[in-house]
Amino acid sequence: MNTTTKVAVIGLGNIGTAVANNLVKGDRAVIVADRTIAKANALAQQLGSRAQAMEIPAAIKAADIVVLAIWFNATKEVLQQYATELEGKIIVDPSNPIAPDENGGFKKIIGEKESAGEILVSLLPKNAKLVKALGTLGVASLTNAAFQQPANVLFYATDDTSINKEVEQLIHDNGFEPVRVGGLDQSIRIEVFGDLHEFGPLGKPVTKSEAIVNCKMN
8 A cells, every 4th residue: 555645535425435435444544525524524534533524625735646526517627726736636537427318317418429538638737647547336336346356347547657556556445456448548438338337338347357358458
């Protein structure tokens, strides 16, 4: 475990809460932040001494890795609103560009061949590095499929291979085995409806051996 790299989870909905819980279970310290400090304080108290609550600007400033566990459109706003605080950070984006459809399911809110990763990279603050990760499973699987043997996979995509070590440690500490699928031009594969997403052809969490058998990996 890399104890010198600080992680902040911004947004404490279902995904953010699951990630924070997993990190504490993996013995990784985590900063938690939300629009209301009361929500962050409540989760930090629940998680114990490995979790610390902060206001959003302070959490971003204190962290090396910032997990933006918020909706896609909100992520675009946060990248602009906190551009100064996010300079030079590793930004982890679990978001999926979807919204409820008329039939009780979900639909993409960007072009069919567009990906959140490729859109967000154009909005990055100075010297920040973007990773698509922690969003390839639904919240139930993100919780229940963690820390299994053999380990289940969490796929990730980034253009900057210099941060692979930090990203893979973050995924390990969430209780999963990291598998890089390539650069952000491959992020569509790990977003909802993509061939490497749980809510796509895979249909479930998979181990690395299952992923190799069933998926063409770059």
